Amino acid sequence: MYAYDKYDHAITNARVAEFRDxxxxxxxxxxxxxxxxxxxxxxxxxxxxxxxxxxxxIPYGTLSANQMRRLAHIARKYDKGxxxxxxxxxxxxxxxxxxxxxxxxxxxxxxxxxxxxTSGNCIRNTTTDQxxxxxxxxxxxxxPYAELIxxxxxxxxxxxxxxxxxxxxxxGAALDRAAVKWxxxxxxxxxxxxxxxxxxxxxxxxxxxxxxxxxxxxxxxHERDLLSYLEAILRVYNEQGRRDNKYKARIKIxxxxxxxxxxxxxxxxxxxxxxDQPLDVPAEEAARIKSFFRAPPLPVxxxxxxxxxxxxxxxxxxxxxxxxxxxxxxxPGHVNLTISLKPHGGIPxxxxxxxxxxxxxxxxxxxxxxxxxxxxxxxxxxxxxxKDLPAIWADLDEVGLGTANVGLLTDIIACPGLDYCSLAxxxxxxxxxxxxxxxxxxxxxxxxxxxxxxxxxxxxSCGHHHAGHIGILGVDRKGEENxxxxxxxxxxxxxxxxxxxxxxxxxxGIIDAVEKVVAVYLGEREDGEEFLAAYRRLGPAVFKxxxxxxx
Amino acid sequence: xxKKITGPQMxxxxxxxxxxxxFMRADGSWSTVAGDAGTAEDEGGVAALETLAQxxxxxxxxxxxxVIEATIRDGKPFPAHMxxxxxxxxxxxxxxxxxxxxxxxxx
Numbered sequence: 001m002y003a004y005d006k007y008d009h010a011i012t013n014a015r016v017a018e019f020r021d022x023x024x025x026x027x028x029x030x031x032x033x034x035x036x037x038x039x040x041x042x043x044x045x046x047x048x049x050x051x052x053x054x055x056x057x058i059p060y061g062t063l064s065a066n067q068m069r070r071l072a073h074i075a076r077k078y079d080k081g082x083x084x085x086x087x088x089x090x091x092x093x094x095x096x097x098x099x100x101x102x103x104x105x106x107x108x109x110x111x112x113x114x115x116x117x118t119s120g121n122c123i124r125n126t127t128t129d130q131x132x133x134x135x136x137x138x139x140x141x142x143x144p145y146a147e148l149i150x151x152x153x154x155x156x157x158x159x160x161x162x163x164x165x166x167x168x169x170x171x172g173a174a175l176d177r178a179a180v181k182w183x184x185x186x187x188x189x190x191x192x193x194x195x196x197x198x199x200x201x202x203x204x205x206x207x208x209x210x211x212x213x214x215x216x217x218x219x220x221x222h223e224r225d226l227l228s229y230l231e232a233i234l235r236v237y238n239e240q241g242r243r244d245n246k247y248k249a250r251i252k253i254x255x256x257x258x259x260x261x262x263x264x265x266x267x268x269x270x271x272x273x274x275x276d277q278p279l280d281v282p283a284e285e286a287a288r289i290k291s292f293f294r295a296p297p298l299p300v301x302x303x304x305x306x307x308x309x310x311x312x313x314x315x316x317x318x319x320x321x322x323x324x325x326x327x328x329x330x331x332p333g334h335v336n337l338t339i340s341l342k343p344h345g346g347i348p349x350x351x352x353x354x355x356x357x358x359x360x361x362x363x364x365x366x367x368x369x370x371x372x373x374x375x376x377x378x379x380x381x382x383x384x385x386x387k388d389l390p391a392i393w394a395d396l397d398e399v400g401l402g403t404a405n406v407g408l409l410t411d412i413i414a415c416p417g418l419d420y421c422s423l424a425x426x427x428x429x430x431x432x433x434x435x436x437x438x439x440x441x442x443x444x445x446x447x448x449x450x451x452x453x454x455x456x457x458x459x460x461s462c463g464h465h466h467a468g469h470i471g472i473l474g475v476d477r478k479g480e481e482n483x484x485x486x487x488x489x490x491x492x493x494x495x496x497x498x499x500x501x502x503x504x505x506x507x508x509g510i511i512d513a514v515e516k517v518v519a520v521y522l523g524e525r526e527d528g529e530e531f532l533a534a535y536r537r538l539g540p541a542v543f544k545x546x547x548x549x550x551x
Numbered sequence: 552x553x554k555k556i557t558g559p560q561m562x563x564x565x566x567x568x569x570x571x572x573x574f575m576r577a578d579g580s581w582s583t584v585a586g587d588a589g590t591a592e593d594e595g596g597v598a599a600l601e602t603l604a605q606x607x608x609x610x611x612x613x614x615x616x617x618v619i620e621a622t623i624r625d626g627k628p629f630p631a632h633m634x635x636x637x638x639x640x641x642x643x644x645x646x647x648x649x650x651x652x653x654x655x656x657x658x
Contacts, residue, residue, distance in 0.1 A: 027568065029611040047615055049638050050649060052570035080648055095648075097569040347644055418634060419642040429644045479632060 001064055001370065002147050002292040004112045011155065012109045015116060019043050022101035027099065042122075044115030045101055049422050051142055054096045055118040056108060060128045060146035061089030061373040062171075068371050070111040072176045072356035078104050083356070085341060085349045087413055088167070088462060089127050089373040090118060116154065121162045121249075123153035123234075129177045130374035131336045134382040136328040138172035139189045140197050144290045145226060146170055148281060152227050159200040159234050164249035166234070167206075167470055170199075179375060179491035181205050182467055183451045184251045185233060186214045187226075198222045203233060204255025205495075207461035212252040213495045219262035223286075225271075228279040232271035236263065285435055296368040296383055301333025305386045311393075320394055320442045321404035326389075333386055333523040337367075339379040339396060340403040340411065344436040347429050348414045349377035355399055362392055376413055378406065404505035408445040409453060409457030409518070413464050417474060418481075424457035426474025426481035428505075431455050434511050448518060451531040452491070467491035469532045470514060471498040483510040487517065487543060488535050500549050501540055513547045556588060561588040561621040561628050562599050562604045563635055564613035572638040572650070581602035581613065583654045585639035586627035619640075 004012070019039070026036040040046075044055040056071070063071075071091055075083045078100050079093040086092055098103060108114055117124055126146040133141035153159065159166070161193060169183040180186030187204035198220045205214030221229045236252045240258075255263050265477075281289075312319035326335035339359060342348050345379035351359075359379055363371045366388045367381035374380060384392065396402040405411050415421065417428030432455055435441060439445055454468030458475075465471030482504040489498030505513055520543050525534045535543070562575040573581035577589025577600075591597045597618060604616045619635045621628035630636045641649015641656075650656060 027611065032613045033567075033608070047565055047570055049634070050570075050572055050641060051565070099568050417643050418637060422634075424634075427643065433644065481633070 001062060002059070002143075002289070005360065008112070008355070009109075012112070012114050012116075015043070015114065016102060016105045016109050018082040019105060020464040022097060023102055023164060027461075033150050038120070038135060040101075040354050041118070041119040043101070043105065044118035045096075045098070046119060047422070048094070048420055049418075049513065050420065051095045052098055053099070053420070054093045054101060054104060055086070056091050056113060056115050057125045058090050058373050059150050060126055060143055061130055061375070062132075062143065063371040063373065064111075064522040065363040065369040065371065066358050067090065067111045067113055068360040070107060070113070070364065072360070074104055074107055075334075075353040082350055082352045083352065084347075084416065085373050085377050085379070087375050087377060087415075088125055088506065088516070089130075089375055089547070090125060091373070092416075094416075097121055119165075120160075121164050121166075122160050123149075123162075123166045123168065126153075127167070127178055127183075128152060129173055130338075130372040130378075130380045131177065131327055131382060132172060132372075133295060134329055134336050135173055135328045137175060138330075139174075139191055140172050142170040142172040142187075142189055143293045144286070145187070145199075145223070147289055147292070148227065148286075149230070152230070152279075159238060162234070162238055163243045164246070164251075166237075166251065168230075174493065175376070176493040176495075177490075179464070179467060179495075181214045181493075181495035182464075182491055185230065191296075192220055192222075196222060199226060201229065201258070203267075204252040206250050206252040207458045207464060207466050208250065209461075210248060210252065210465040211248075211461070211489065211497050212256060213497065214252075215255065217260050217267060224280055224456060225275060228275050228277065229267070229271055229279065231274060231279060232267045233263075235270050236266045249308055270383075293298075295330070296370075298329075298334055298368075298383060298385075298471065300331060301385055303332055303386065305333075305389075308386055308389055311390050316538070317402070317404055317442060318390070320446060321393055321402060322389060324404050324408060326384075329383065331383075333388070335384050335386060335391065335503045337381045337384040337389070338374065338406045339401050340406050341378050341401075342405055342411050342432075342436065343400050344401050344405075344410055344440040345433050346436070348412050348432050351379070355401055358395060358399055358401070362395060366392055376411065379469035380409070394512060404442050405445060407450050407452075409439050409448055410445060411545050412453045412455060413468075414455040415457050415463035417455075417463075421457060421462075424461055424474070425476035426457050426483065428455045428457040428463055428472075428474060431472060431474075431483065431507065431510060434507070435514060438511055438515065448522065449530050451518075453514070454489070454491075464491060465489070466498050467495070468498055469535070470517060472510060472514075475504065477504065481507055483507065483549065485510060485517070487540060488532070490532060494532075499540065501544055516546045517543050556594060556597060557620075558631075559590040559592050559621040559623060559628060560600070560618050561590050561630070562600050562616060563588075563619055563630065563638060564604060564608070564616045567611055567614055573605075574639070575600065575604055579607060581607070581652055585629050586624075588621065588628045590621050590628050591643065595646075
C-alpha cells in the first residue's frame with residue numbers, strides 16, 4: 001500500500017488545521033453559511049436530511065487493517081456505530097456533528113486518510129478494480145496509476161473549480177469491474193505490440209439525468225504520458241464545459257456536443273503544447289510509487305484443499321459462499337474474497353463498527369493486512385489462502401457477513417435514498433430489503449445466476465440504475481413514491497444503458513414486477529444464458545407483456 | 552415566485568452545531584418535536600415566521616431553513632410531505648435512530 005511521504009502528511013495536516021479554524025469562525029459567526037458551505041464541502045461535509053454527512057475518501061478503494069480499525073473507531077466515537085460504503089469506494093458517516101468534524105479529520109490524518117475532494121466541482125477519488133494487483137486476469141496493476149492521479153489531482157489549482165464534479169476510473173483487467181465506461185474519464189490498461197504499458201482513454205461517460213456511455217478518444221496513451229494527456233482532456237473541458245446550467249455541466253454534455261473525434265482533436269492540440277513537460281513522471285518516481293504496490297510474497301499453494309472440499313459437502317451455504325464470493329488470485333492456492341455487505345433484509349453497504357473491526361482482524365490474520373472496497377458496496381480481502389476459507393467463513397457468518405450472494409440478484413446497489421438524502425425523491429433501501437427478502441434462497445439465486453439490480457432514489461443516479469441489468473428509479477408522483485422499472489443496462493465491459501419498460505409502480509408493485517421479469521427470464525433462457533444476454537436476445541416486448549399484460 | 556399557500560405552513564431547519572432537525576415554535580425558538588411547530592395559513596403569517604427563522608439563522612443557530620406544508624394530526628402540526636416527515640421521525644430503515652426513538656434521543 002502507498003505510504004504518505006512528508007508532503008502528503010504536511011498538506012493533510014495543514015488542511016485539518018485550516019478546517020478547524022474555519023469551523024471555529026463559522027460557530028462564532030465570523031463566517032456566514034453562504035461563505036462556509038463551499039469550505040465544508042471541500043472537506044466532504046454535506047448537510048443531509050437528519051444531520052451532517054461526512055464522506056471520507058478511500059483512495060482507489062484500498063484500505064489497511066489499521067485504517068479500517070480507525071474507521072470503526074470514528075463510527076463508534078463520533079457517529080452512531082456504523083458507516084456506509086459507497087459506489088465510489090468511499091465511506092460516509094451519517095450523523096457527525098459540525099463541532100467534532102475537525103477531530104474526525106485529525107483522526108483520519110493520523111492514519112493517512114482524509115475527506116479532501118470528496119465533494120465539490122473538482123477531481124474526485126479515482127476508483128478502480130477491487131481486485132487490483134491480486135487478480136489473475138489483469139494486464140497491469142492499476143493502483144500505482146490511480147495513486148499518481150491522486151497526487152496530480154489533489155489541490156490541482158487549475159482544476160479546483162471545474163464546471164462540475166469529475167470522476168476517473170481505471171481497470172487493469174479485460175473484465176471491467178470498475179464501470180470505467182460510465183465515468184467522466186475511463187482508463188483501460190493495455191499493452192501495445194512492443195509490450196509497453198499504456199491506456200485506452202474514454203471520455204464523457206456519466207449517469208444522472210442524461211446517461212451517456214464514454215467514447216474512446218485514444219486507443220493507446222503511453223503510461224509515461226498519462227498525466228499530460230489527462231491534463232489536456234481537463235483543459236478542454238474546463239474551458240468549454242457549460243457553467244450556465246448545472247444539468248448540462250458534466251463533460252458528457254460537452255463530449256456529446258463536440259463528438260468524440262473533435263474532442264480527441266482538441267485534446268491532442270492541447271496535449272502537443274504540454275507533452276514532454278514537467279508532467280512526465282520521472283522514471284525513478286514512477287518506480288518509487290510502484291514499489292508501494294509490490295505483490296505480497298505469497299507462497300504457491302495447492303488449489304485443491306481437502307478441508308474446503310469436505311466442508312463444501314457438508315454445508316451448502318459454505319459451498320455457495322466459496323463459489324459466489326471468491327475470485328481467482330494470481331497466486332495459485334489463493335483467492336480474492338468478497339465479503340458481502342448485502343445481508344438479506346439488510347441495508348446495502350452499511351457496516352457496523354464491530355463488523356469493520358472484525359474485517360480488520362481477518363485482514364491482519366489472513367490477507368496481508370489489506371482490504372478493498374468495491375463500487376458494488378462490498379468489502380474484499382484480496383489475498384486469502386484457500387485453506388483459510390473455512391475459518392474466515394465461520395467468523396464472518398457469526399456477525400452476519402457470510403451472505404453467499406456476490407454477483408447474484410440480491411447483491412444490490414442502492415443509494416441512501418429518501419431515508420437519508422436531501423436530494424432523493426423516494427426511498428431506495430426498503431426496496432433493496434424487500435427484494436432480498438423475497439429472493440432469500442441461495443439455491444434459487446444461484447439458479448437465476450448473475451443478475452445485477454441497481455436502485456436510485458432520484459434521477460442523480462447514485463444507485464447506478466442506468467447500468468442495472470434491472471434498474472429501479474424512484475420518483476415523486478404527486479407526493480407519493482413511485483418506481484420506474486428499467487431493463488438491459490450494464491456497467492461492465494459490455495456497457496449499455498437500461499431502458500424504461502413502462503409505467504411506474506408503488507413500492508409493492510415494483511417488487512412483483514421484478515419477480516415477473518425474473519420469471520420471464522427463467523422461462524425463456526437458453527442453456528447457460530445469463531439474464532442480460534437473454535434480455536438482449538429477447539428484447540423488451542416479452543418482459544413488457546408479462547409485467548403489464550394484466551393491467 | 553412564492554408558492555400559493557393552500558393550508559397550514561411550518562418551518563424546519565437544521566441546528567448549526569450538530570445538524571439535527573428542528574422545528575420552529577411560534578415564538579421563534581426551536582424544538583425537536585414537529586408538533587411544537589408554530590403554523591401560519593396566510594402570506595403575512597408565513598412571512599412573519601420566516602422573518603423569525605432568518606433572525607435565528609443570522610444568529611448562527613440554524614441553517615437550511617424551509618417553509619413546508621403541514622397537516623394537522625390530533626390538533627398538532629406534522630410535515631405533510633414524506634421527505635420532511637422523514638426528518639420529523641428519522642430513517643424508516645433504522646427505527647433505532649432519530650426522533651422516532653425519543654425527541655431527545657441523543658441526550
